[in-house]
Amino acid sequence: MLSKNCADYSNYSDYADDSDRLSLEHPNHNDRGDRHDYTDRSTQTINKALVKRVREHVNPLSDKYREPTPAPDWExxxxxxxxxxxxxxGCGKGGYVLEMAKLYPDRNWLGLEIREPLVHRAIALxxxxxxxxxxxxxxxxxxxVNVTLPSLLPAGKIHQVSILFPDPWFKRRxxxxxxxxxxLVTSLTNLLVPDAEILLQSDIEEVATSMREVFEANPNFVNQAGIDNFASASLYPEHVMTEREEWTISQAKPVYRAYLKFKPIN
Known part of the structure; x- marks a missing residue:
């Protein structure tokens, strides 16, 4: 259960929809996310005072995103x-990982996002x-993440990976x-502990199928629902629903989920 002293911010969408276009101006901060001068304001004031439009999609193959982000001192x-x-x-504004961090304090939680203003917003919140x-x-x-992940974390550190409602990039090209x-999947094999969980979600069947198949193509990952199958709601691990997942369900539309585990063959 959530702490009674902690507000519920699960409605901070983690999906790249129109609501994700609002974000904080870039505050000065370091990689540790140390406090800023506006931390004593209410969240409502922060959102009103420090918002601007953020691009819904960014091209991860552009030169701007080809340099790896240095790893901070994790200790x-x-x-x-x-x-x-x-x-x-692809944590977006960070609502999902924020709520999971409150629900599961026995774990560390790390949200990675390519749209920098959204990261500043998540840190401010x-x-x-x-x-x-x-x-x-x-x-x-x-x-x-495809550039930074190989050098970001020590081997055998990650116990769970979630990729929820990523940008679909519909056009073939x-x-x-x-x-x-x-x-990305190959990079993860060097960072995961045995039996680490992989949680995938999308409201677009083709996108969810593509993600699942990329993981299934690597022999180190085992689909817990059986190859070529999506996970039922009962099989999929307990989690906080993102705003996109809640909206999709409210519209009586399907959410496609895949649940895999890392089973190293070597």
Whole structure:
């Protein structure tokens, strides 16, 4: 259960829809997400005073995103770096990973996002809640995950990976911009602990199928629902629903989920 002293911010959408276009101006901060001058304002004031439009999609193959983001000192970032790490790739404004960090304080949570202003917004919200909640197990980082991940974390550190409602990139010529690529899956095999969980979601069947198939093509990952199958709601692990997932269900539309585990063959 959520702490009674912690507000519920699960409605901070993690999906690249129209609501994701509002974000904080870039505040000055370091990679640790240290507090800023506006942390004593209410969240409502922060949202009204420091918002601007953010591009709904960014091209991860452009030169701007080809440099890896340096890894911070993880011992300084987290209150206890020895905790199991859950990684949310494409965290948007960070609402999902924020709520999961509050629900599961025995884990560290890391949200990665390629749209830098959204990372600043997530950090600002986290900082505004620090007097109410212990969020020393939560961190956000701006990066292009396909470029940064291989050098970001030590081997055998990640216990769970979630990729929820990623940018679909519908056009055939743009599919190489999708976040789930074979190279990403290969990078993860060096960072995961055995039996680490992979959680995938989309409201677009073709996108969900593509993500699932890329993981299934790597022999180190086992689909818990059986190859070529999506996971039922009962099989899929308990989680906080993102705003996009809630909206999709409210419209009586399907959410396509895949649940895999890392079973290293070597």
């Amino acid at each position: 300084q970032v987290y209150g206890d770096w020895s905790k199991p790490l859950s990684l949310d790739i 986290k900082n505004s809640l620090m007097d109410e909640c212990d969020l020393s197990n939560l961190h956000y980082l701006f990066c292009n 743009h599919k190489k911009r999708r976040v789930v690529q074979p190279e």
